[in-house]
Amino acid sequence: MTDTPTPVRYKPKPHVETIGGRALKPSTLMMGHGYDPTLSEGALKPPIFLTSTFAFESAQAGKTFFEHITGKRTGPAEGLVYGRFNGPNQEILEDRLAVWDGADDALVFSSGMSAISTLLLALVSQNDVIVHSGPLYAATETLIARILSRFGIHYFDFPAGATRDEIDSVLERAKAKAEETGGKVALVYLESPANPTNALVDVEAVRAARDAAFTGDKKPAIAIDNTFLGPLWQQPIRQGAELVIYSLTKYAGGHSDLVAGGVCGDQPLVDLIRPMRNVIGTICDPNTAWMLLRSLETLELRMSRAGENAAKVCAFLKAHPKVEGLGYLGDIEDARQQDIYDRHCTGAGSTFSVFIKGGEAESFRFLDALKIAKLAVSLGGTETLASHPAAMTHLSVPQERKDALGITDNLVRISIGIEDPDDLIADFEQALEQV
């Protein structure tokens, strides 16, 4: 006869969220929030759950879980059902992502664009009107102007730096359009800072304008793409936004080794977007979610170092005779933009524009001479990247729109990483000598 083994009881120290009534900071919470090691053999780190489906304890449990999936129940899921809806790695990631912005809840996606597409499909219907700031990330602009417009959805835009009066008048035009089409103004969609101009949107003014123009359940939600400064240097829920969007591919992922997206915000809105994600299957996969959990542990370290590096590099570039100017949030020349920055941001970021004296030829010589900085689009990684928007990301933008947005042939876009700052300055110095 063999002895029945005594079941091992895993009792790691419980994860804490407060000490002496004081809430712990996001950087501390990233090491444990949302994960219970007792559910995974005591593993300190969450295992990667590679499964497409989850076994129910009973038929009734299965029914209850499905009521959640189909939107009959709201709030946190009571159990897992199927890999297209959610999984343990994605749920932990969602809990941790929401912490940084002080949001009720979060959803993660297979890319920034799948996050944006899912949000738009969930909140906007035929005959509705979207009001957005401009410019937007090129694919977002394509989605609204060329794809959603095929389904009878209208849009109006205002420039990123718009004043309260300008925002008011665009909202009035959007309301008139919605009355004409029989739809509603469904969404105010912002992106700040705008790419590649770094122009900031006054989210507080947008919130005040929205609240003055609409009442009750007629109020369109305010969503903002916070990829460039979030979640460390800007938390727009504090300025009145209700949904915050991320390309997690950028600073949140931070190592240029994954593609993912996120949305966080008010519970009722997240609860409208989740069922759309369940239907169209835009959730991120467990491996990517696990990589992002690792990335979030160092988010503050990485972003802080990149921000400090960028300040040093920009101080060097600004004083250089071959540099015409900078588009850097740490060195704003416009008083209104500075006022928005002071009310909205806690850091200038590490992505900026540098205007080289000359045109495309001089800019290309500078780019080709760089030795540490890699020639690539994207941003927010550990390594410094440089690109030429007019010839690359914005190549297909018509010339007059490029002129209006200030996308000139001498504009070089730089995302500073976490290398040694003196090495970076030496690299920029030798590359500028080649111009």
Ligand SMILES: *Cc1c(COP(=O)(O)O)cnc(C)c1O
């Ligand atoms: C990169 C980016 C996106 C799109 O994200 P993907 O992860 O590439 O789909 C959206 N908005 C901004 C501001 C971005 O920089």
